[in-house]
Amino acid sequence: MAKRITNRNEDYSQWYIDVIKEAKLADHSPVRGCMVIRPHGFALWENMKAGLDQMFKDTGHENAYFPLFIPKSFLSKEAQHVEGFAKECAVITHSKLKSVEGGVEVDPESRLDEELIVRPTSETIIWDSYRNWIQSYRDLPILINQWANVVRWEMRTRLFLRTMEFLWQEGHTAHATKEEAIEETEQMLEVYRTFAEEFMAMPVKTGVKTASERFAGAVDTYCIEALMQDGKALQAGTSHFLGQNFAKAFDVKFQDTDGEHKYVWATSWGVSTRLIGGLIMTHSDDNGLILPPKLAPYQVVVVPIYRGEEQREAVISYAEPIIKELESHGITVKLDNRDNYKPGWKFAEHEAQGTPLRIAVGPRDVEKGNLELARRDTLEKNIVPADGIGPRIKDLLDTIQADLFNSAKKRMDDSTRTVETYDQFKKEIEDGGFIYAHWDGTAETEEKIKEETKATIRCIPFKETAEPGKCMVTGNKSERRVLFARSY
16 A cells, blocks of 8 residues: 555655545545545544643633624724635625526526625624623633634645635634733643644744734734644644734723723634644655554554454454453554455555554464554564553553654754855755744845745744844844744
């Protein structure tokens, strides 16, 4: 099966597509720009959802659901917001079809009085509700998250990384003070950083987006940025301080403790199925997908090896208590006892699908009380005794999780450099990776760098680069170095 996957060094884009195909994560849809997420891919997304959802609830948030359709007039209320999304909106103009010879067509008499926008993001529809929910300081804060799909009209798409429809979560919160809203924005960025590093084993850089890169309608956008194996950056999550922009647009005020009516302060934050693309490109190899144990649909696959019904019964009987022991230690296990596939084919399939650990059990293992373990990340195989296997497998899965993070962290660190001159920058950016450099803070210089090198400012780091210097392009004063990379 590995032969069906293009070598990363030959064609990285094709390798990415091949990994998705062979891992059975997703297919292209008949609708251009959309994808079909297959069961293995959706199980991965469900595990991501479960981990994030618990983190949201642990920080006081509740789940709700808002309409898929947004009145066109709502998007007009916040100028920056509508400008940012206008070219990406899918618009519904009619309410029904009518039968004609050979098929159906839009009924011209069913044109809507006001067009509906298919949700590109939910700030507008949610803040219309918040206007009805908030009257007093006692109603604050509102801490809500929504799991949903959104549509942003994209024609140049890539599975998981950029599709016209994708799945995500979007948090929307309302606060009495600016300080509370900023604290919320920072808290949720930290939730995303923790999830990326501790669940996905994907190291990230954090910081603030420049004005040209921030979310439409936000005062500030905070982000996590990951580095893929090809040296390109991936924006993996964003948290936005919205100030009072949407509160003013939708006239959302509250009576404060001093009796005055004030506009509320807002945040929004989100991650999407793009995380699956990031996971693929952070860990996988030329044999297929590699998954961190904390997110794998199943952490261990048990493959019995036998000839004939007598051996089959003996091997399965031997494997079943082992599986129960693993499950008793909180390990998710799949027994692959399909009779119509040979063991070698099963090995290749589970390798391509990224199962962290494979256990093979044959007649000799039954006789000697052993198991064959194969790690997906290193492809290392070992024969181990079956006795007391539960705690050892649990420890091994923890080791795999840590090793994946450490390997990705080393690769990111090795690919992160600091430059002083623009000539040096133009040379270094050809090798990919993250580059710290001084920038004078102007949009003109930022655009010049983007046009000439295809690199963008991924973020302005919070603290670690706060040293004054001179812009590498203009020589003008720079307060700190910022993080550059070419990106997806």
